Amino acid sequence: MMPDTFFFAAEVMVNGLMAGIMYSLVALGFVLIFKASGIFNYAQGVLALFAALTLVGLQDGQIPFSHVINAIFGTDLHHFGWTLPAIVAIALTALVMVGMAIVIERYILKHLVNQEPIILFMATIGLAYFLEGFGDVLWGSDIKKLDVGLPQGVSETIENVTYNWFGYGFFIDKLDIVAALVAAALVIALTLFSQYTKYGRALRAVADDHQAALSVGISLRFIWVLVWSIAGFVALVAGIMWGSKSGVQFSLSLIALKALPVLMLGGFTSIPGAIVGGLIIGMGEKLFEFAIGPMIGGATENWFAYVLALLFLVFRPQGLFGEKIIERV
Amino acid sequence: DLVVPNLSYRTGPYAPGGVPYADGFQDYFTLLNERDGGIGGEIVQVPECETAYNTEKGVECYEATKGNNALAFNPLSTGITYQLIPKVTSDGSTLYTPGYGRTSASNGKVFSNVFNYPANYWTAASVAINYLLAENGGDLKGKKIALVYHNSSYGKEPIRTLEELSKKHGFELVQLPVEHPGQEQKSQWLQIRREKPDNVIMYGWGVMNAVAIQEAANIRYPMDQFIGIWWSGADHDVLPAGDGADGYKSLAMHGTGMDYPVYADMKKYVSDAGKGAGAGDQVGGVLYSRGMYAAMIIAEALRTAQEIAGTSQVTPAQVRDGFENLEITEERMEELGLPDFGQAFKATCEDHGGPGKARIQQWDATAKTWTLISGWIEPDMDVIQPLILEDSEAYAAENNIEHRCN
Amino acid sequence: MLDAPQTSDTLLDVNNIEVIYNHVILVLKGVSLTVPKGRITALLGGNGAGKTTTLKAISNLLHSERGEVTKGSISLKGKNIANRDPAEMVRNGVIQVMEGRHCFEHLTIEENLLTGAYTRTDGAGATAADLEMVYNYFPRLRERRKSQAGYTSGGEQQMCAMGRALMSRPEMILLDEPSMGLAPQLVEQIFEIVKAVNANEGVTFLLAEQNTNVALRYAHTGYILESGRVVMEGTAQELRENPDVKEFYLGMSDKGRRSFRDVRSYRRRKRWLA
Amino acid sequence: MFYREAGDFKTTYSEDSQTFPIKFDRIRYYAVLAVAFGIIPFFINDYWANAVFVPFLIYAIAAIGLNILVGYCGQLSLGTGGFMAVGAYAVYKLMTAFPEVSIFIHVILAGGITAGVGVLFGLPSLRIKGFYLAVATLAAQFFLVWLFNKVPWFYNYSASGQISAPERDILGIVITGPDTTAAAKYLFCAVMLLLVAWLARNLTRGTIGRKWMAIRDMDIAAEIIGVNPLRAKLSAFAVSSFFIGIAGALFFAVYLGAAEVGESFGIQKSFLILFMVIIGGLGSIFGSLAGAAFLVLLPVFLKNVLVGGLGWPTDLAAHIELMIIGALIIIFLIAEPHGIAQLWRLAKEKLRLWPFPH
Amino acid sequence: MNIQNPDGYTTADGREIGGVMMEMKNITLRFGGVAAITDISFDIREGEIRAIIGPNGAGKSSMLNVISGFYVPQEGEVWFHGSRRPPMKPYQVAAQGIARTFQNIALFEGMTVLDNIMTGRLTQMKSGMLAQALWWGKAQAEETAHREKVEKVIDFLEIQHIRKTPVGRLPYGLKKRVELARALAAEPKLLLLDEPMAGMNVEEKEDMSRFILDVNDEFGTTIALIEHDMGVVMDLSDRVVVMDYGKKIGDGTPDEVRNNQAVIDAYLGVSHD
Ligand SMILES: Nc1ncnc2c1ncn2[C@@H]1O[C@H](COP(=O)(O)OP(=O)(O)OP(=O)(O)O)[C@@H](O)[C@H]1O
Ligand SMILES: Nc1ncnc2c1ncn2[C@@H]1O[C@H](COP(=O)(O)OP(=O)(O)OP(=O)(O)O)[C@@H](O)[C@H]1O
Ligand SMILES: [Mg+2]
Numbered sequence A: 001m002m003p004d005t006f007f008f009a010a011e012v013m014v015n016g017l018m019a020g021i022m023y024s025l026v027a028l029g030f031v032l033i034f035k036a037s038g039i040f041n042y043a044q045g046v047l048a049l050f051a052a053l054t055l056v057g058l059q060d061g062q063i064p065f066s067h068v069i070n071a072i073f074g075t076d077l078h079h080f081g082w083t084l085p086a087i088v089a090i091a092l093t094a095l096v097m098v099g100m101a102i103v104i105e106r107y108i109l110k111h112l113v114n115q116e117p118i119i120l121f122m123a124t125i126g127l128a129y130f131l132e133g134f135g136d137v138l139w140g141s142d143i144k145k146l147d148v149g150l151p152q153g154v155s156e157t158i159e160n161v162t163y164n165w166f167g168y169g170f171f172i173d174k175l176d177i178v179a180a181l182v183a184a185a186l187v188i189a190l191t192l193f194s195q196y197t198k199y200g201r202a203l204r205a206v207a208d209d210h211q212a213a214l215s216v217g218i219s220l221r222f223i224w225v226l227v228w229s230i231a232g233f234v235a236l237v238a239g240i241m242w243g244s245k246s247g248v249q250f251s252l253s254l255i256a257l258k259a260l261p262v263l264m265l266g267g268f269t270s271i272p273g274a275i276v277g278g279l280i281i282g283m284g285e286k287l288f289e290f291a292i293g294p295m296i297g298g299a300t301e302n303w304f305a306y307v308l309a310l311l312f313l314v315f316r317p318q319g320l321f322g323e324k325i326i327e328r329v
Numbered sequence B: 001d002l003v004v005p006n007l008s009y010r011t012g013p014y015a016p017g018g019v020p021y022a023d024g025f026q027d028y029f030t031l032l033n034e035r036d037g038g039i040g041g042e043i044v045q046v047p048e049c050e051t052a053y054n055t056e057k058g059v060e061c062y063e064a065t066k067g068n069n070a071l072a073f074n075p076l077s078t079g080i081t082y083q084l085i086p087k088v089t090s091d092g093s094t095l096y097t098p099g100y101g102r103t104s105a106s107n108g109k110v111f112s113n114v115f116n117y118p119a120n121y122w123t124a125a126s127v128a129i130n131y132l133l134a135e136n137g138g139d140l141k142g143k144k145i146a147l148v149y150h151n152s153s154y155g156k157e158p159i160r161t162l163e164e165l166s167k168k169h170g171f172e173l174v175q176l177p178v179e180h181p182g183q184e185q186k187s188q189w190l191q192i193r194r195e196k197p198d199n200v201i202m203y204g205w206g207v208m209n210a211v212a213i214q215e216a217a218n219i220r221y222p223m224d225q226f227i228g229i230w231w232s233g234a235d236h237d238v239l240p241a242g243d244g245a246d247g248y249k250s251l252a253m254h255g256t257g258m259d260y261p262v263y264a265d266m267k268k269y270v271s272d273a274g275k276g277a278g279a280g281d282q283v284g285g286v287l288y289s290r291g292m293y294a295a296m297i298i299a300e301a302l303r304t305a306q307e308i309a310g311t312s313q314v315t316p317a318q319v320r321d322g323f324e325n326l327e328i329t330e331e332r333m334e335e336l337g338l339p340d341f342g343q344a345f346k347a348t349c350e351d352h353g354g355p356g357k358a359r360i361q362q363w364d365a366t367a368k369t370w371t372l373i374s375g376w377i378e379p380d381m382d383v384i385q386p387l388i389l390e391d392s393e394a395y396a397a398e399n400n401i402e403h404r405c406n
Numbered sequence C: 001m002l003d004a005p006q007t008s009d010t011l012l013d014v015n016n017i018e019v020i021y022n023h024v025i026l027v028l029k030g031v032s033l034t035v036p037k038g039r040i041t042a043l044l045g046g047n048g049a050g051k052t053t054t055l056k057a058i059s060n061l062l063h064s065e066r067g068e069v070t071k072g073s074i075s076l077k078g079k080n081i082a083n084r085d086p087a088e089m090v091r092n093g094v095i096q097v098m099e100g101r102h103c104f105e106h107l108t109i110e111e112n113l114l115t116g117a118y119t120r121t122d123g124a125g126a127t128a129a130d131l132e133m134v135y136n137y138f139p140r141l142r143e144r145r146k147s148q149a150g151y152t153s154g155g156e157q158q159m160c161a162m163g164r165a166l167m168s169r170p171e172m173i174l175l176d177e178p179s180m181g182l183a184p185q186l187v188e189q190i191f192e193i194v195k196a197v198n199a200n201e202g203v204t205f206l207l208a209e210q211n212t213n214v215a216l217r218y219a220h221t222g223y224i225l226e227s228g229r230v231v232m233e234g235t236a237q238e239l240r241e242n243p244d245v246k247e248f249y250l251g252m253s254d255k256g257r258r259s260f261r262d263v264r265s266y267r268r269r270k271r272w273l274a
Numbered sequence D: 001m002f003y004r005e006a007g008d009f010k011t012t013y014s015e016d017s018q019t020f021p022i023k024f025d026r027i028r029y030y031a032v033l034a035v036a037f038g039i040i041p042f043f044i045n046d047y048w049a050n051a052v053f054v055p056f057l058i059y060a061i062a063a064i065g066l067n068i069l070v071g072y073c074g075q076l077s078l079g080t081g082g083f084m085a086v087g088a089y090a091v092y093k094l095m096t097a098f099p100e101v102s103i104f105i106h107v108i109l110a111g112g113i114t115a116g117v118g119v120l121f122g123l124p125s126l127r128i129k130g131f132y133l134a135v136a137t138l139a140a141q142f143f144l145v146w147l148f149n150k151v152p153w154f155y156n157y158s159a160s161g162q163i164s165a166p167e168r169d170i171l172g173i174v175i176t177g178p179d180t181t182a183a184a185k186y187l188f189c190a191v192m193l194l195l196v197a198w199l200a201r202n203l204t205r206g207t208i209g210r211k212w213m214a215i216r217d218m219d220i221a222a223e224i225i226g227v228n229p230l231r232a233k234l235s236a237f238a239v240s241s242f243f244i245g246i247a248g249a250l251f252f253a254v255y256l257g258a259a260e261v262g263e264s265f266g267i268q269k270s271f272l273i274l275f276m277v278i279i280g281g282l283g284s285i286f287g288s289l290a291g292a293a294f295l296v297l298l299p300v301f302l303k304n305v306l307v308g309g310l311g312w313p314t315d316l317a318a319h320i321e322l323m324i325i326g327a328l329i330i331i332f333l334i335a336e337p338h339g340i341a342q343l344w345r346l347a348k349e350k351l352r353l354w355p356f357p358h
Numbered sequence E: 001m002n003i004q005n006p007d008g009y010t011t012a013d014g015r016e017i018g019g020v021m022m023e024m025k026n027i028t029l030r031f032g033g034v035a036a037i038t039d040i041s042f043d044i045r046e047g048e049i050r051a052i053i054g055p056n057g058a059g060k061s062s063m064l065n066v067i068s069g070f071y072v073p074q075e076g077e078v079w080f081h082g083s084r085r086p087p088m089k090p091y092q093v094a095a096q097g098i099a100r101t102f103q104n105i106a107l108f109e110g111m112t113v114l115d116n117i118m119t120g121r122l123t124q125m126k127s128g129m130l131a132q133a134l135w136w137g138k139a140q141a142e143e144t145a146h147r148e149k150v151e152k153v154i155d156f157l158e159i160q161h162i163r164k165t166p167v168g169r170l171p172y173g174l175k176k177r178v179e180l181a182r183a184l185a186a187e188p189k190l191l192l193l194d195e196p197m198a199g200m201n202v203e204e205k206e207d208m209s210r211f212i213l214d215v216n217d218e219f220g221t222t223i224a225l226i227e228h229d230m231g232v233v234m235d236l237s238d239r240v241v242v243m244d245y246g247k248k249i250g251d252g253t254p255d256e257v258r259n260n261q262a263v264i265d266a267y268l269g270v271s272h273d
């Protein structure tokens, strides 16, 4: 009995880590935008939803706005009648996200240079509302199946191997493994970008002081388009992963709430922090639910993630890897 | 004209469920209006109001629509139902909540203006257990049954019933709550993988259903041992899991699919005439059928009310009486083009809840259809009735309600 | 009135501009000035006179403060620069060192300096050489180059901001109160650097300064601003010798420098405000 | 020259620190009060009460509460929904345990209980600042919702965990329960709002308000000039939660009549009230009212125009409505980042000059 | 070089200076590897104007922060009014009658000038929260009483016209003056000024000097001041401490300091007159 519980706890832990990586994928988008502009981007979740909707729409050849067109003209349009290969659809969606970054910069951010963080935060809330409605009008609000050919389900190899080794077959979802690999690749690429390129430096400069960044000739507009495009791409990745899991529909935007504690624990400005935070939160909440949950009625994950983050923050108010908050007079 | 508002939700996290239901509801009345010129010669108006599954908007919708002499409300939300119960009672109109809402409202002695026949959350739990009893040769002793539920008042509804039943039949009940919206259920399903329950019962709604079925497939939980309530058995719940969902079962309050005569008229008068609600792509689906079923019952109640009152232009109070005297027979359903679609029942002053029977349907992933695999299964009213009494009496005491029907 | 500039080209021409903040607060009420190429022009005046506002109007940073040039025009080398992106101004060789330093707190001193080279395209080698140059001008920065700017002292931050601007190899630097908060030695040093950069690299300076004394020693020409208007202009020499300037801006009385202890007894009125 | 303040002289300091130092403002304020208490109650019907006025009044109370914390004291909170839930469940337990006591007392007590809970969750604010502080309040939000959902004592062991408000009165006038008249609901909430706004105004114009604002603007400097940050922050949490608790109690008992914690007091509520505060204007009582009005009235208005007026399908209307609200939020912020209140102040400054440009 | 008279002395222009009010003993302050202050001792006497000068980054502001209790030195003691000061939070230090201004203006940008200055009196305000909430007689009376004090300060610093202006909109020099007003409103025994005249022209510096002298004279407030303008320092101060790289390199009357070779090398460059 005892070793079995041990293995099971280990399995819960490993799966917690995997779940954490899924959260990190969303958190990464937040971090990028925060790093580059000090904006806490409330719309990140909706962005993921929008990206996934667009991906499915393009892939299945849905006619955009068909819903509205049909309502106005009484037509019955739905599909162009093609299906695109996943990779093409992903590339096209990435382009759409770049377009969106340009639009966001042009119509929102440009006018809000040098405002306080909370105002910018509020603007992203407006954006979230808008995109939520827009996504629905554009692609309809029914549930959609997203399939870009990612594997899903228990990985038999791991199950067998672990069974042979320990006498206990570990459950690991293949989708989670893919997510972990993608996340690792993203983190490495993004860290290199922000640490070793002049754009990376400019990005951090912008986050510190918009006006000073302007004064040295950093084009906020370019930086913002750049970073929102990247964040859009990250949102697309998150959308694909989560969408493969649960279909594409409104609730996808709510994953942002799962990313918040990750973000806070890891630090708003740290790309590796998003991953480490995710791992800690994922593991912590799953283990807690496993060990303590049954005693107090379960469904503890939501609040426990925040309490865990809170515990860490009490010791490091800027998050694990966040930049130290400079306090001087 | 008769006014039956459609408090629907076509936005927000639960829209994928709300949309087909609202479409079915709307289409059925359109059919009546187009084909029969309404009910008893009165056109039925179905003003739609968007609640987004949100209680405040629900209140707003109720207030906005009740003014025009609205006859019955069907908000498809347990939360909104709880709010409307006192309001409709005080305003004298009717709340019809088939298969959802406040279960103890089936006690007509306490809840004068609320009807939830033909079945409710508690009978559903009991039907599921009875089905499993039948499967297991009448014995569930020593079996382990897990309940995966939406951690809200809706999801918690069956717990009392199942606890009573577990005492009675000697099975072990494992409770696994899932927090709204239910996108992430790893720990619940790992636990199921570990505990290996003989059966899993699910009370889910929204994205939670699809994720649960996907996760069950991922851990290779035998799908035919997995039963959802009727709110966890729509096409969009099983489709995302693809072949993995094959064999998944759910309760059914009514039939599904296009094999009913009514659809011929539906096609002729509604969809081909371009009068269909929504995008028109939901016709025949599970939740579409449920919306249509609710509409059908309300229509029948209106008809009954007209008969009793002897006038076609009925008032809310008369419609309430119509609901209370409603009888749905096999023959009547046949006439309506829905043979064997739902169960026959007869309401009384005391009984607003109906017989509470349900059938079992199973998903065929290759054909992408639901197949009914059982007849109507009876719930265990010996267990449920005392619970209903207890809960409704508590409500009556708290709100100083005098008993009716004496 | 201006003798020297007449001969050299005009780099920047500010023509009768009016600036309004927040759509209601009128700050500049028609300011005109010309900055000759390759010269040091000083913008003097008391608190709130509008020096900073003028500089920001030129570098186009006003927008980010919800300010707006509502009248008049500004031209750089004869081209109107209204509505240009600040980044474009930097690429065109005009960079501003903002009042109050504005270093990037979380970046190290060295990273701060490197952001100054953001618009440059002449390669890492040239940047590194300039970095070396800046460190030579400000040895204190070399010592602190790995510290986050947020933790350096006020004077160090001022050096950092100056150095950062130099890193962009500008044609013209708008310098807002460079001496503020600096030790006297360093003030001289910074102005020496300004002078050296101006002489060696031909960089034009427009500097807003409260420290009239030093400013007029290094500048070629000057303007005096009061309440959003230019009240006096001339060569540094002329200004230095003007009795009003002496009295109000240099703190000189007939008997040489007044002691700050002797000021309590009287209040003065400026003739042009009376 | 519509808006005059010249010639309006004060001879004492207390006159100078009154709420509406300018006569014109004062008159307008009394006019609003006269309409609110003298006219509306006689014309109000169920729809206007339940769909418009009562939610507006209650949200305004909550927004004032949150504004104290975020707008005046600078502590970002996303726990409003959770704190409202505390107020709601407190009033429910009080109502059912002491049916004979006036509902007014229950509501105030519910506020008091919420204040205690607020202080508890405010403790981390001493170390955690800015957006990071949101984590503490989010922990409160999710934990409280979970708690009220899990522990049956809070919902009196009812089968589904829903709570419903029994009928209670003040001096014989029914305030809660289905038989409450629209006017009674409205008046009760209006009186509560007036009370809360008055208390909030007094607090924010005096010593404690200055302490909060000092902490908000620069906490380090505030501490150095003598503000005890612990006391200042916790008092803000207490006062803010007190108001929010009152709002929660009213929201459940008077407005909804029944509630389920996750649905009525979820994280969406926290966000909604934060939006109100920001759109209305941080650090402004008037802004709280304006923000609440904006976000309560606009959706109702849009819905009526799009569905009722233009006859669009409800789903399309709902989606477009989201887009319009989103766009309006952005447009507002671009026009004036400091909210409706600031827009109003600037408008007054312009009016003062009008018709002369300068 | 220290003035040896323990019971005060008489300045050149005949003012009486009292005994030691505050004494810093062997203060050492490090930030990670950076030593901001190394083993510095000096004292401040009742009623004097004490200047602290030194090159940028010498540790002057850090020293004021130590006095304010914002930085806690690794080594050394602070003695105040003859007894050793236990470790204290900054707000407790403020309550002891020590007020200050900041190098990078630290006004509360969201409040009006009047409210900013009123915050200076926070340490003296007594009425409870409930009384304030109800705006009861006592709270209102207190508010008025403090307002009167504040109005005196406003008159004194000649900033009546901007009373109701939000400070965010003020030009730099006026902000500095408002900050001084806030500090004065606290009626401090010891006033710490961190570069009060930075960013001002001569005329404004003269105004500021006048205020500082008047405060010192009329209220007998002890003042410690950091300033880079040697004219101001030499004219106003009674004694000067000179710091360089965290070390003390000189301490004495302006004349003594002016002629100290170490000071000339490290800071003044040329001898100022
Ligand atoms: N963002 C702003 N919003 C409103 N008013 C402003 C703003 N910035 C500056 N002002 C006002 O504009 C006027 C001129 O300010 P400016 O900063 O240009 O003066 P300055 O000459 O640089 O003064 P200083 O020497 O103090 O820096 C001041 O009265 C100031 O109050
Ligand atoms: N909180 C801190 N963390 C790290 N280093 C600090 C901190 N505060 C000050 N320092 C360092 O200590 C040294 C002294 O700083 P301080 O601000 O006291 O100088 P200062 O004498 O006031 O200079 P200035 O005249 O330029 O204002 C500087 O090198 C500064 O970088
Ligand atoms: Mg300036």
Ligand SMILES: [Mg+2]
Pocket: C153, C154, E060, E061, E062, E103
């Ligand atoms: Mg300093």
